[in-house]
Amino acid sequence: MDNVLEVRNLRKNYSRFELQDVSFTVPEGCIAGFVGNNGAGKTTTIRGILNLIHRDGGQVNILGMDMYGGKESEQEIKNRIGVVTDNGGFYGMFTLKETASLFASLYKNWDDSVYKDWIRKFSLNEKQKIQELSRGMKVKFSLALAMSHHAEFLIMDEPSSGLDLLTRAQILESLREYMEREGRGVFFSTHIATDIEKVADIVILIDKGRIVFEKEKDALMEEYRIAKGDSRDLTGEAEELCISLRKTQYGFTAVTSRTEDMKRLIPDVVFERPDMEEILMACMGKGSEEYGKSTVYERCQTR
């Protein structure tokens, strides 16, 4: 299987923020969810990938081509991918129809029937001006444009943030539909764990400009458990097995990937399945008063 996206040691230094050797891959046929808190570095990574900012190092390959290999390869890549960003870079006074005809003239593979189909599915009115659209409508329109030139790969920066449940579900469903054709891939950033749970095949977690892990979602869900028990049973050795830990006078609640060792040390421990949010919170060091973030990193880092 080929990779639709390969990012190697991407670096960007701002005065108060550093993107630190960000590396990951997105294989063909996969939806990759790029998750992290506000300010974790998601947009900076996406801008770096798309060559929209000056980077301080790193390599990016999209659809097997070097994104930084010069104007020609960059142009070829941009013709073959679809990009959905927050504001879409549209001109507010233009109608949807005018904007679409501009896009149609820019893309070699523009397919008007696909475009019309998405406009209908998203219940958009082509006579409306961009400035009259709600945020949800703008995202839908941006996505419709991105999918209407047979893009082989979609890159989306927080497509679902600030949208109501129904619109979010529609956006996620359209991604699934887009992926029905072979040889495609999606990379989308989000800070909403349930979106990851619903559509992602791969989860890439970023925190403070560093990749914490890159894992298959199903493997991730299998790897971690919530452990519950009596705080008096929690020895130093047992605490070492916890990725995050909360103690109250009634007992402890921890996230761990070391269930067998935990059971050996605390025979009465009870395990439950965590949801995606609980796993991500633990791996970002949230919900833990006992452990510093560096400790959490060491335990989560897979490479």
Ligand SMILES: Nc1ncnc2c1ncn2[C@@H]1O[C@H](COP(=O)(O)OP(=O)(O)OP(=O)(O)O)[C@@H](O)[C@H]1O
């Ligand atoms: N042009 C810039 N100059 C200086 N610092 C910047 C610039 N752009 C971004 N940053 C900083 O880089 C950090 C990461 O920002 P980024 O937008 O990549 O985060 P994010 O994960 O996309 O966050 P959010 O979920 O809030 O959109 C932030 O601390 C931000 O202030």
